[in-house]
Amino acid sequence: MKIVILTGAGVSAESGMGTFQDENGLWTQVNIEDVATPEAFARNPAKVHALYNARRSNCLKAEPNAAHFALAELQNSRHDVTLVTQNIDNLHERGGGTDVIHMHGELMKALCASCGAVWPAPEAMDKDDPCPSCGKPQTRPDIVWFGEIPYHMDRIERALSECDLFVAIGTSGAVYPAAGFVQMADAFGADTLELNLAPSDVQSAFAAHRYGPATEVVPQWVADMLGDPD
The missing domain is CATH 3.30.1600.10 (SIR2/SIRT2 'Small Domain')
Structure with a gap:
């Protein structure tokens, strides 16, 4: 996938x-x-x-948390995962993430x-x-400051056009162009999922939702994706 x-x-x-x-x-x-x-x-x-x-x-x-480690585990699985972040920290990489696209x-x-x-x-x-x-x-x-163009947009848009599933994690849905990724993925036929502490500004655009702290909902979702009953 x-x-x-x-x-x-x-x-x-x-x-x-x-x-x-x-x-x-x-x-x-x-x-x-x-x-x-x-x-x-x-x-x-x-x-x-x-x-x-x-x-x-x-x-x-700061230290990477369970969400960072879980996403790195998913990247190393059978799934083809493109990891895009709005964050400017390096916690994904320090948690084992690879080829992280830092759009900001x-x-x-x-x-x-x-x-x-x-x-x-x-x-x-x-x-x-x-x-x-x-x-x-x-x-x-x-x-990338306000008023500047995010990095790697061509690569991100290409990945969105080819994916089977788009997942937004821990984002408010208030800052574009990232807030529009769900509509783009949906238009290309992908399933969509929001994992967040609370509903985002664009929650209605997602087909499914899981709410709670990232250190809880992300590892649970990754376990489901990997077929781990725990």
Whole structure:
């Protein structure tokens, strides 16, 4: 079976990575326009770097959870699994996931805004850091900010057009284009399933649903897919 899985912040929340909807989380303390747009970086790169340095430090302290491990197990099974994530953390990889498609970029990578070079990010980045390729002080996090085009869309859309099952896990369904993947998969004839803590904004577009913490519902679903009675 060909499966496309989309994961969002809810997969990593139980590992200590905050979500946009956390009542007292990081994103309630800052304005998106001040830290997560190209314009914000142009206005105040030091402020943007400070935020992502804090997020990177948080990511390094976090550990993959049962949902990450279960999805890695599914990837290593007889099924053909394309794993797409909106998350910028590396918990899928640290949980054993392979060939993870990071459509919103990766926190642990740096990008030169001048020449486009990409390299492993240090834990703390600074606005004066030179690009190792061109030498210009144009280093930014390799993150897709609001107003920018997500990465790997051609590959994702091709996988959606060919899959038998599309599963969205831990995503609010509030951010496009990812929120539209269920309609795309459905239009190509795939079955659709939502695994989430609560119904998403696009829950009515899914054929089936399972609700609960990711560390519970994801391993249970994977066990069912692998034919494990436990």
